[in-house]
Amino acid sequence: MSDHRVKIDEFNGVFHFKDWASQAGVMVSEQAEIYYSYGWADIVKDFIDAIKDCGAVIHGVKTEFGALEIWCDVENKKDEVKMWRATSVAREKSKITCELCGDNTGKRAVLRQDVKVLCQRGCRMAVLESLEKMDQENGTRRTNTWLDDY
Numbered sequence: 001m002s003d004h005r006v007k008i009d010e011f012n013g014v015f016h017f018k019d020w021a022s023q024a025g026v027m028v029s030e031q032a033e034i035y036y037s038y039g040w041a042d043i044v045k046d047f048i049d050a051i052k053d054c055g056a057v058i059h060g061v062k063t064e065f066g067a068l069e070i071w072c073d074v075e076n077k078k079d080e081v082k083m084w085r086a087t088s089v090a091r092e093k094s095k096i097t098c099e100l101c102g103d104n105t106g107k108r109a110v111l112r113q114d115v116k117v118l119c120q121r122g123c124r125m126a127v128l129e130s131l132e133k134m135d136q137e138n139g140t141r142r143t144n145t146w147l148d149d150y
Contacts, residue, residue: 011037011041013034013035013036013044013061014034014035017034017044017061018034020044020048021058024048024049024052025052026048026051026056026058027056027057027058029058032058032059032060033059033061033062034061035061035062035063036061036062036068036099037063037099037100038099038102039098039100039101039123040068040094040097040099040102041102042102043090044061044068046089046090046093047086047087047089050082050085050086050089051072051082051083051086053079054075054079054083055074055075055079056072056073056074056075056079057073057074058070058071058072059071059073066108066109066115066116067094067095067117068091068093068094070087070090070091094117095108095117096117097117098118098119098123099117099123100118100126101119101121101122103119103121103123105119106118106119107119107124109124
């Protein structure tokens, strides 16, 4: 297993986010849902750096339909535009960045019921091979959605 793969497998977005947020003085809600993959860690760090002076409270950072979504509030109304810009930049960068490795040649793909952004280098093939292996082990190609009825 390469060093790169080990980094991806051991990555924990919650610890990463809370560490960067505490260093920047950004508040994180105790109920915040935080989930993102290794490939988007730099995007999240850039977001935190961009909003560190806004008096922001982060309520969630998640993957939604192949893009990074961030829910937050600011103390001062004058900082709302800065916050909106930072969240928009993070979302747009995530749409072209591989979730797994961070390569900026990512393409959106629908894999079963998930929308992912994966690079053409190897991440897309690795995910497809993993899904194929799961199908073989389970003996099914079902998606467990309403589509299986047709």
